[in-house]
Amino acid sequence: xxxxxxxxxxxxxxxQEVSRxxxxxxxxxxxxxxxxxxxxxxxxxxxxxxKAMRDKLPKNVYVKLQETIKRGAKLDKSLATEIAHAVxxxxxxxxxxxxxxxxxxxxxxxxxxxxxxxxxxxxGSVMERFSGSQLIQSEPDASSFPSGGMRATFEARGYxxxxxxxxxxxxxxxxxxxLCIPSVFISYHSHxxxxxxPLLRSMEVLNQSALKVLKLFGSHAERVVPTLGAEQExxxxxxxxxxxxxxxxxxxRTLIGAxxxxxxxxxxxxxxxxxxxxxxxxxxxxxxxxxxGVPIKTRHNEVAPSQFETAPIFEEANIAAxxxxxxxxxxxxxARRHNxxxxxxxxxxxxxxxxxxxxxxxxxxxxxxxLLEPGKTPSQNLQFLVFLAASLKAVHKRAGILxxxxxxxGNDHRLGANExxxxxxxxxLGEQLTDILDRIERGEASNQSSEERLIALGISxxxxxxxxxxxxxxxxxxxFTGNKFEFRAVASSATVSIPMAYLNAAVAEALDExxxxxxxxxxxxxxxxxxxxxxxxxxxxxxxxxxxxxxGYSQEWVDEAARRGLLNLAKTPEALAQMVxxxxxxxxxKSGVFTKEEVEARYHVNxxxxxxxxxxxxxxxxxxxxxxxxxxxxxxxxxxASSIIKLKDVLGEKYSTTQTKELVNIASAINRLQxxxxxxxxxxxxxxxxxDLPAKAAFYASDIMPAMGIxxxxxxxxxxxIADDLWPLPKYREMLxxx
Numbered sequence: 001x002x003x004x005x006x007x008x009x010x011x012x013x014x015x016q017e018v019s020r021x022x023x024x025x026x027x028x029x030x031x032x033x034x035x036x037x038x039x040x041x042x043x044x045x046x047x048x049x050x051k052a053m054r055d056k057l058p059k060n061v062y063v064k065l066q067e068t069i070k071r072g073a074k075l076d077k078s079l080a081t082e083i084a085h086a087v088x089x090x091x092x093x094x095x096x097x098x099x100x101x102x103x104x105x106x107x108x109x110x111x112x113x114x115x116x117x118x119x120x121x122x123x124g125s126v127m128e129r130f131s132g133s134q135l136i137q138s139e140p141d142a143s144s145f146p147s148g149g150m151r152a153t154f155e156a157r158g159y160x161x162x163x164x165x166x167x168x169x170x171x172x173x174x175x176x177x178x179l180c181i182p183s184v185f186i187s188y189h190s191h192x193x194x195x196x197x198p199l200l201r202s203m204e205v206l207n208q209s210a211l212k213v214l215k216l217f218g219s220h221a222e223r224v225v226p227t228l229g230a231e232q233e234x235x236x237x238x239x240x241x242x243x244x245x246x247x248x249x250x251x252x253r254t255l256i257g258a259x260x261x262x263x264x265x266x267x268x269x270x271x272x273x274x275x276x277x278x279x280x281x282x283x284x285x286x287x288x289x290x291x292x293g294v295p296i297k298t299r300h301n302e303v304a305p306s307q308f309e310t311a312p313i314f315e316e317a318n319i320a321a322x323x324x325x326x327x328x329x330x331x332x333x334x335a336r337r338h339n340x341x342x343x344x345x346x347x348x349x350x351x352x353x354x355x356x357x358x359x360x361x362x363x364x365x366x367x368x369x370x371l372l373e374p375g376k377t378p379s380q381n382l383q384f385l386v387f388l389a390a391s392l393k394a395v396h397k398r399a400g401i402l403x404x405x406x407x408x409x410g411n412d413h414r415l416g417a418n419e420x421x422x423x424x425x426x427x428x429l430g431e432q433l434t435d436i437l438d439r440i441e442r443g444e445a446s447n448q449s450s451e452e453r454l455i456a457l458g459i460s461x462x463x464x465x466x467x468x469x470x471x472x473x474x475x476x477x478x479x480f481t482g483n484k485f486e487f488r489a490v491a492s493s494a495t496v497s498i499p500m501a502y503l504n505a506a507v508a509e510a511l512d513e514x515x516x517x518x519x520x521x522x523x524x525x526x527x528x529x530x531x532x533x534x535x536x537x538x539x540x541x542x543x544x545x546x547x548x549x550x551x552g553y554s555q556e557w558v559d560e561a562a563r564r565g566l567l568n569l570a571k572t573p574e575a576l577a578q579m580v581x582x583x584x585x586x587x588x589x590k591s592g593v594f595t596k597e598e599v600e601a602r603y604h605v606n607x608x609x610x611x612x613x614x615x616x617x618x619x620x621x622x623x624x625x626x627x628x629x630x631x632x633x634x635x636x637x638x639x640x641a642s643s644i645i646k647l648k649d650v651l652g653e654k655y656s657t658t659q660t661k662e663l664v665n666i667a668s669a670i671n672r673l674q675x676x677x678x679x680x681x682x683x684x685x686x687x688x689x690x691x692d693l694p695a696k697a698a699f700y701a702s703d704i705m706p707a708m709g710i711x712x713x714x715x716x717x718x719x720x721x722i723a724d725d726l727w728p729l730p731k732y733r734e735m736l737x738x739x
Contacts (some may be wrong), residue, residue: 007728009634014240014730018738020268021238023280027068028287044293046177048168052263054088068164071223071366075164077663085166088117089131091179096170099130100434101138102162102180104195106146106208108495108603110173110325111185111645113140114178130409135181137638139167145185148601160185163200166322169292191598195497198319201593202504207638210363210371210387216522217383221365224483226504227449227484230324230496231298233355234331235307235343236278238739241730242341246628250620251613252345252493253410255708256353256629256715260733263305263352270303276576277739278308285310288330294323305736314484315359321497324357328493335708340739344493344498347413348733354414355492359499362484363387363507373483382532383598386435389539390514391485392427394506395478396546397490398587399425400578403479403489405502407575407606409613411491412701416553421477421489423570424561426548428476434549440533441540443689475552505591514539572610579603607693617683621708625677628728629715630670636722637666666721673714680707 005013021564029037046695047299061082067073091099095682100112117128157185166182185194190196203226210224242248247255289296312323328344333340347354363371371387395402403425416422477489482559489501514535545564550557560569569575578584580603588594640663647656684704691698719727
């Protein structure tokens with residue numbers, strides 16, 4: 001079809017298209033016996049794995065590269081040429097013709113610039129070549145990416161630098177493969193211009209702080225890394241419906257749309273049988289991700305109709321961050337092959353569940369120990385409680401910046417509604433751990449020996465419990481789930497790098513405070529276990545206000561949180577302002593994760609993004625109402641008026657009363673809609689001249705968003721009363737249930 005039908009004919013066409021869809025079948029690779037290959041046989045086939053490194057690199061180079069990858073050692077640049085040659089040979093053998101530095105600018109997406117593996121030899125002939133300098137560094141245009149003023153248009157120089165800790169991989173498309181080198185992106189003056197650099201910085205800071213604590217407990221660990229498993233929620237609708245929704249195309253969410261007769265009230269979608277067409281899509285996504293070494297483990301229907309989730313096995317946080325970006329890109333790419341549209345917006349449909357990205361975060365040492373998992377001895381459990389207390393201190397002291405890390409126009413629609421956690425940052429521990437902390441706070445068994453006291457407090461019994469250490473609290477933004485914390489408030493479309501960087505830095509700060517306090521007590525002669533319990537008691541008292549075990553959706557919690565002095569930052573502008581509070585700037589600089597200039601620049605970038613997101617929505621909404629909603633309403637009005645005139649001619653005045661009332665309602669709605677459009681245009685024009693970004697963003701939140709809501713309410717009313725064959729936009733009942 002060269003062009004799509006428009007108006008109600010387009011909607012009718014889309015419904016017919018969807019009714020003819022069949023699941024896409026893709027050719028899963030077979031073994032020599034004709035059976036589908038096992039996941040283990042295809043896993044990592046497009047990744048420069050340890051095996052590929054062993055095969056291609058001299059032994060001494062391989063050993064040193066592994067030291068860099070596994071222990072964070074600095075890469076010896078003299079090895080770059082040999083590594084680059086090996087990578088090139090492997091890539092070309094596997095069908096690659098080009099290479100790129102793959103990085104994560106502050107757009108929230110990924111970026112890449114492709115170069116061919118070609119150069120001239122001395123005789124002028126073309127040859128394949130890839131140098132060490134090309135592997136280590138590249139120079140994209142830094143002025144064309146968001147920088148918050150750190151790079152002006154005339155200051156174009158920026159650098160991408162290879163991150164050896166993340167696997168090199170091959171991106172595959174129907175016509176070939178490209179070698180992708182995971183990289184950071186920095187300015188000419190070494191400022192971070194991307195989302196990956198602060199994550200890597202925060203991981204190193206956290207490593208150093210965690211090792212200080214472990215040393216006090218007699219551990220011989222040499223490295224601690226944060227681990228992450230990011231559960232990714234998303235919606236799928238048929239691509240035919242998507243093409244007829246200008247709001248989804250422009251803004252990623254439906255700006256108008258009446259509630260369907262059936263939504264998620266029956267709770268029949270969650271964990272339900274996956275439709276063939278969707279399962280075919282999921283299987284192809286998993287196949288593509290397995291080749292890239294992404295450990296996708298879980299797939300299922302989510303709560304809302306047409307909503308789904310995929311979840312990986314946990315990995316080191318920086319690799320998990322790369323893999324989540326790859327997952328989002330792959331979901332989008334494969335969806336198109338199946339005539340589906342992927343919606344990653346946090347609230348694509350009003351009135352039903354939104355999408356989040358639950359970040360399952362923990363700490364692991366190089367001995368294979370999860371530091372947030374209770375141990376088998378009282379001493380190990382004391383260590384566990386110290387790391388638990390550090391996490392609580394981080395959430396309590398740095399709740400403002402943690403809220404800022406998840407702020408965005410999309411998440412504003414989701415937080416606090418339909419099973420998303422509220423904007424109030426709190427932590428959930430569960431009954432058993434809460435009881436232990438309460439008993440430590442009360443100083444129970446303080447007259448007993450250290451060992452007796454640990455037993456009396458229940459610390460020694462933690463590993464023996466038969467069930468999970470905690471229940472699950474879906475309303476908590478930061479919930480402990482047995483051996484990890486689940487940061488549930490992260491937005492579905494967002495990079496995980498920034499929330500994890502903020503969290504890592506906050507926990508590192510807390511660990512430093514705890515290790516300092518503990519060291520001082522021990523140096524003053526306090527017996528170690530007793531000193532630990534004293535430090536824990538101080539931390540428990542300090543952080544008690546941020547612990548909440550109840551229903552985060554309730555008004556009672558909102559009131560209680562206010563009494564506790566907790567922040568309730570419902571809108572993005574006020575949340576982002578936490579980034580540039582004096583205490584936050586001091587914290588970031590002291591941690592080494594950001595400089596003051598970098599924080600202020602990112603604040604600027606985030607405010608601009610918030611404003612631009614809403615500006616796009618305003619333009620899309622006005623266009624849709626003027627070119628689609630109002631014409632349908634005019635036609636309905638005309639049909640009613642004509643019907644009333646004819647009815648009066650045949651039957652007289654008294655039989656037209658009901659239709660006349662309906663016509664009055666339609667005409668009144670049209671007038672209110674036109675007036676609301678004029679009002680929105682006037683408000684928007686007044687905002688355009690505002691130069692102060694914080695004030696402008698706040699104005700968008702306080703004035704423009706409510707004005708858009710009024711237009712939506714009127715449009716949704718009209719959708720419900722206009723004849724179905726006149727309505728041009730795919731309805732919720734079609735988008736959510738026809739696939």
